[in-house]
Amino acid sequence: MSFRVVQPEELQWEERDRQPEEAARWHAPVTGPLELGRSRARMWRYSPGAKGRRHKDPVQEEVFVVIEGAMSAYLGEPPERIDLPAGSVLAVQPGTALQLRNESDADARLFIYGAPPEHGDAEFLPDVG
Numbered sequence: 651m652s653f654r655v656v657q658p659e660e661l662q663w664e665e666r667d668r669q670p671e672e673a674a675r676w677h678a679p680v681t682g683p684l685e686l687g688r689s690r691a692r693m694w695r696y697s698p699g700a701k702g703r704r705h706k707d708p709v710q711e712e713v714f715v716v717i718e719g720a721m722s723a724y725l726g727e728p729p730e731r732i733d734l735p736a737g738s739v740l741a742v743q744p745g746t747a748l749q750l751r752n753e754s755d756a757d758a759r760l761f762i763y764g765a766p767p768e769h770g771d772a773e774f775l776p777d778v779g
Contacts (some may be wrong), residue, residue: 651764656680661677662678664678664679667670672701673699674700676694676695678690678692679695680693682694690767692762693760695759696752696760698755700751702749703749703774704748704777705777706745706769706772706773706775707764707771709744709771710764710766711764712748712760712762712763712764713766714740714761715762716734716735716737716739716758716759718757718759719757719759719760720734720758723740724748724749724750725748727747735758747775751775751778
């Protein structure tokens with residue numbers, strides 16, 4: 651039996667690039683520390699008002715788990731808002747337009763997992779209005 655564990659104090663948080671007027675987001679990659687070969691995963695922290703880039707991934711199936719706080723997901727064309735309180739799990743199939751936002755007044759934490767481990771082929775779309 652083989653397994654890996656990453657404890658909270660081992661997470662290496664990195665702030666994502668952003669414009670000065672944008673709220674901060676941080677991510678902690680866990681793909682490497684967990685030695686994942688067929689998928690990829692990150693822990694995320696979104697400050698109030700933070701948003702990810704709206705995109706479509708042509709290959710990767712993604713799973714979003716809200717651990718703390720609340721998030722909003724804007725899915726499809728035209729975008730449909732789905733509210734995700736703590737404990738929610740969202741699966742998004744390849745080719746689905748997606749944007750995550752923290753529209754609350756508190757930090758949110760998420761675990762995001764995708765397979766296969768492809769990245770870099772996403773089509774970026776205009777933000778949801």
